[in-house]
Amino acid sequence: MAQILNIDNISVSYGSIRALSDVSMNVNEGDIVSLIGANGAGKSTLLNAIVGLVPLKGGSITFAGEKICQAKHHMHSLSTDLIARRGIALVPEGRHVFADMTVEENLDMGAFTVRDQALIEKRKQEMYDFFPILGARRKQKTRSLSGGEQQMMAIARALMSAPRLLLLDEPGLGLAPLIVQDIFSKIKIINEENKVTVFLVEQNARLALKSSSYGYVLENGKIVLQDEGMALLDNDMVKKAYLGA
Amino acid sequence: MDTLTLYMQYIVNGLTLGAIYSLIALGYTMVYGILKFINFAHGDILMVGAFVGLLVYTALTGEAADPGVWTIIAFFIAMLISMGFSALLGVLIERVAYKPLRNANRLAPLLSAIGVSFILSNGAAWIFGTQSRRFPYPFANDPIRIGAIAITPHQIVIIAVSVIMMILLTFFVNKTRMGKAMRAASLDQATSMLMGINVNRVISLTFAIGSALAAVGGILASFDFRVYPSMGTMTGLKAFVAAVIGGIGNIQGAMLGGVLLGILEAVGAPLLHIPNSMRDTVAFAVLIIVLLVKPDGILGKNEREKV
Numbered sequence: 001m002a003q004i005l006n007i008d009n010i011s012v013s014y015g016s017i018r019a020l021s022d023v024s025m026n027v028n029e030g031d032i033v034s035l036i037g038a039n040g041a042g043k044s045t046l047l048n049a050i051v052g053l054v055p056l057k058g059g060s061i062t063f064a065g066e067k068i069c070q071a072k073h074h075m076h077s078l079s080t081d082l083i084a085r086r087g088i089a090l091v092p093e094g095r096h097v098f099a100d101m102t103v104e105e106n107l108d109m110g111a112f113t114v115r116d117q118a119l120i121e122k123r124k125q126e127m128y129d130f131f132p133i134l135g136a137r138r139k140q141k142t143r144s145l146s147g148g149e150q151q152m153m154a155i156a157r158a159l160m161s162a163p164r165l166l167l168l169d170e171p172g173l174g175l176a177p178l179i180v181q182d183i184f185s186k187i188k189i190i191n192e193e194n195k196v197t198v199f200l201v202e203q204n205a206r207l208a209l210k211s212s213s214y215g216y217v218l219e220n221g222k223i224v225l226q227d228e229g230m231a232l233l234d235n236d237m238v239k240k241a242y243l244g245a
Numbered sequence: 246m247d248t249l250t251l252y253m254q255y256i257v258n259g260l261t262l263g264a265i266y267s268l269i270a271l272g273y274t275m276v277y278g279i280l281k282f283i284n285f286a287h288g289d290i291l292m293v294g295a296f297v298g299l300l301v302y303t304a305l306t307g308e309a310a311d312p313g314v315w316t317i318i319a320f321f322i323a324m325l326i327s328m329g330f331s332a333l334l335g336v337l338i339e340r341v342a343y344k345p346l347r348n349a350n351r352l353a354p355l356l357s358a359i360g361v362s363f364i365l366s367n368g369a370a371w372i373f374g375t376q377s378r379r380f381p382y383p384f385a386n387d388p389i390r391i392g393a394i395a396i397t398p399h400q401i402v403i404i405a406v407s408v409i410m411m412i413l414l415t416f417f418v419n420k421t422r423m424g425k426a427m428r429a430a431s432l433d434q435a436t437s438m439l440m441g442i443n444v445n446r447v448i449s450l451t452f453a454i455g456s457a458l459a460a461v462g463g464i465l466a467s468f469d470f471r472v473y474p475s476m477g478t479m480t481g482l483k484a485f486v487a488a489v490i491g492g493i494g495n496i497q498g499a500m501l502g503g504v505l506l507g508i509l510e511a512v513g514a515p516l517l518h519i520p521n522s523m524r525d526t527v528a529f530a531v532l533i534i535v536l537l538v539k540p541d542g543i544l545g546k547n548e549r550e551k552v
Contacts, residue, residue, distance in 0.1 A: 080435075096435075101429065
């Protein structure tokens, strides 16, 4: 499988606090890859670095053969909006829906880079079919949606640009277990049927690793373990620290 | 004239004044919506807009043209050119004086804006002198009587032009791709970047639109107030008050706040027997009351951390 995302030895600092140290990862096209770790391990920082929201202190990130982020050569790093245009969509932690806009307008924003109005309408319809609750609420302000509905809305919004790589930051955060299950089954479908590569960050390690072909474990800004998803589920250290067994 | 008609007349006058406040308040509120920053040079943009409008108009019609079809056409040409010039000036100011300070201490862009304000008003005084000029009426200005109420053609133009501008803006913000991007950027800047929106471009557009509207406000205001280098100070300040009354950051709020302030000022001053030279106190008294009773403004949201 071709590599779509290559993270090469990156470091990120907030002031004097180091958030990521020499992190390297690979995501192959068509896979679901997950990154697990405790609160504050640096998971969100990693995703924000990929989309150019935080600058790198060291290393570089390559997407589909193009260097998109580079330390020191900030002039050669792409800005966040350009990275989005290259085909990376991030569903941010806490969903970050445009609360004062309707579901439909949020989806329009997801398709900001698409200029073909007919294609936008077609994709919106696909999203309403895939997440029927969004279709029912399309004219409603997003702030009136429940947490689970907002999460689906955020995923649908990200899919409107037909990304090659979908980044999900804690899609299960704060949601009831059944809704989390539902969201993960949708993620599986997105990956298998729409051929979207998925890189997700989760605290719910069991669910994340079960869905993934490959996984990484992040601790204090460092990758401490990596293996196939199922193998990590069996790993003693993972069991002890993240699966509560 | 009985008291009721008198106050009806004040309301008509207040509506005219309020329409101008609304146009100018929109620029404050739109910029605040995205950057959470008060552009204190906005009032001076309206002054520049008025000067450009006046210069283009007199260049087209000559010094003392009699009102006719040509003066009306010339007036609207002058308005469009002034809008374009002011839009460019607004974008330029943002690039040079505010953008480099975007990640600086919040006080820095504010001080920079005050600096720009002085540069613009002093620059205008240097170029045009400090004496005030009259904007010649492009229309025959005989009042039209509706019952006992008199409304002048330029009042009608002020209200009509303002209403058209506000309808266009509402359509732009709600229905167009860039308009929606502007709303998205003011709701959540980082997330709008994730959508592929170039936020710098959206910010430039916001300054362009706000400044163009200020130019229209400046030209319309010069019918009543004449044109002079410091004309933007008090009108700009009152439009800012209007934006705060309506709920700063909220576009409908700016429209509502402007009209409300205009009417309160026109009605409140005679009602409370405030002499004409002190009628500005009404606007600021209203501001203080609003800040005490509903600090987020009439249509504002409770977003304490952003204040």
